[in-house]
Amino acid sequence: MIHPEKIDTLLEARWIIPVEPAGAVLRNHAIAIDQGTIRAVMPGAEAHAQFAPDEHIVLGNHALIPGLVNLHAHAAMSLMRGIADDLPLMEWLGNHIWPAEARHVDSNFVFDGTRLACAEMLRGGITCFNDMYLFPEATVGAAVDAGMRASIGMIAIDLPTAYASDADDYLAKGLALRDEYGRHPLLSFCFAPHAPYTVSDRIFGSILTYAEQLDLPIHIHLHETTDEIRNSLKSHGVRPIERLHKLGLLGPNLIAVHMVHLNGEEIELMAQLGCTVANCPSSNLKLANGLAPVAALTSAGVNVGLGTDGAASNNRLDMFEEMRFTALLAKAQSGRANILPAWQVLQMATLNGANALGIGTLTGSLVAGKAADITAVDFSSLELAPCYDPVSHLVYAAGREHVSHVWVNGKMLLNDGELTTLDEQEILLRAEFWRERMATESKNY
The missing domain is CATH 3.20.20.140 (Metal-dependent hydrolases)
Incomplete structure (x- = not known):
């Protein structure tokens, strides 16, 4: 009996757009991630049989694209x-x-x-x-x-x-x-x-x-x-x-x-x-x-x-x-x-x-062996309905407000629109500090 391979994360989505090969759209596929690296991109049913993830994330109406x-x-x-x-x-x-x-x-x-x-x-x-x-x-x-x-x-x-x-x-x-x-x-x-x-x-x-x-x-x-x-x-x-x-x-x-x-x-x-x-x-x-x-x-x-x-x-x-x-x-x-x-x-x-940038072997597409730098775009909004071609939608219809999740090197940095590594309120306070300082010290800008 072959036991499923332990990995950190399995991501599933309605569409995966790997960029390599050019123009490809994979439907109902999954991305297997372990130690920050993409192990495989394959149909979801095959991924279930091959991998035992610590975390299994299913994004039912999303497109996964390279970061x-x-x-x-x-x-x-x-x-x-x-x-x-x-x-x-x-x-x-x-x-x-x-x-x-x-x-x-x-x-x-x-x-x-x-x-x-x-x-x-x-x-x-x-x-x-x-x-x-x-x-x-x-x-x-x-x-x-x-x-x-x-x-x-x-x-x-x-x-x-x-x-x-x-x-x-x-x-x-x-x-x-x-x-x-x-x-x-x-x-x-x-x-x-x-x-x-x-x-x-x-x-x-x-x-x-x-x-x-x-x-x-x-x-x-x-x-x-x-x-x-x-x-x-x-x-x-x-x-x-x-x-x-x-x-x-x-x-x-x-x-x-x-x-x-x-x-x-x-x-x-x-x-x-x-x-x-x-x-x-x-x-x-x-x-x-x-x-x-x-x-x-x-x-x-x-x-x-x-x-x-x-x-x-x-x-x-x-x-x-x-x-x-x-x-x-x-x-x-x-x-x-x-x-x-x-x-x-x-x-x-x-x-x-x-x-x-000289890092094309590391990032820029969703293929096995590259870093898991991934962006998830949620196509559930009414302004994105209906969707005949998810790649067309990404360029002509979707906006940054539809980004739901982001991973860099396999680490989730944005979870359902919420930052996981940065304190939004602290950042806003510092931005206001600089605005007040700059506005007070000069009227020329």
Whole structure:
């Protein structure tokens, strides 16, 4: 007689959408989880016979999907949500955001802001975020407390802040942080030069050397505005992408954020060199920067992931919104209703982002051997009825309010809409503390 195998958890749902293979929808299947890892994805009846779980969870009218991967965030900026809205990017940054940061941002600000962001992201089904901000050690602390997966940006910028005196100091501190936490099971690292207009050729050269030695991604704002391109032509004689190409930074490890203003040659270059684009449609729309040519990028073979950007410019950390905008805007731009089908957009929000971060073998799809990073979406609401195609619903009908459960590395972080690792009231109190402090000390933002 064969005895069922003991495991930690068995999850059953009406639909499982594994992302791999592309477009697959598994009905009445189960996910077997043990020690944080997916052991198997199989029909429910077979799972009952093969496994004896300590915990058996049946979600009768839900879809289980890979946890969403937010490929570009400034998590701590959640504490600046709503500051200086309705302004163009450089005025918003130069006259409001950068002065506010200089006055208020320290490790406590980053820790509290990141905890607020983690809470919002978990409630919206996000299990992993790629961050770029000051005091990344505080981001580490907040992400670890929440139990989220995070890619920590080792930021570099040729401007002094309370965090670092110059670009070399930024890099030294970032590398020291990676040395300390590089083996943490929920953390990965990437280099995060802010933008071409804030980083010198010398520092780009140092980053490239380190990135090649350590095999780490490089995460950078690129071709976000026409002003950025105009100023690059004036200062360097070339567009920013060409400058980075000459410096050797374009390649499979590059995560280029925004990429709004591109010509055909640049799109082909990105495809040939294996670069990734992080599309942030809500932020681009709100700052009136333009629209990334996502249909042309994907048609050329460029890996495209999705990001929310920070809550100061979005103002939501909502990957369901980013999926819907990405799909609809690409159709409108291309004039082709069949461009970017729903399964492809879901892949952008999951596996494409994980691959860009170098953790695609760990997360981004629901297959045996990967970490159990899982989001459950409840399809019971009347606004989701009837459901003919659950993948279509995820992109065009469902929202973050329909997320019911979230697991990271097999640990439940959201249970029927309730956070399990974070104290919501404490987070709200800290957010109010910072609002009062910032509102009292300045009337400019």
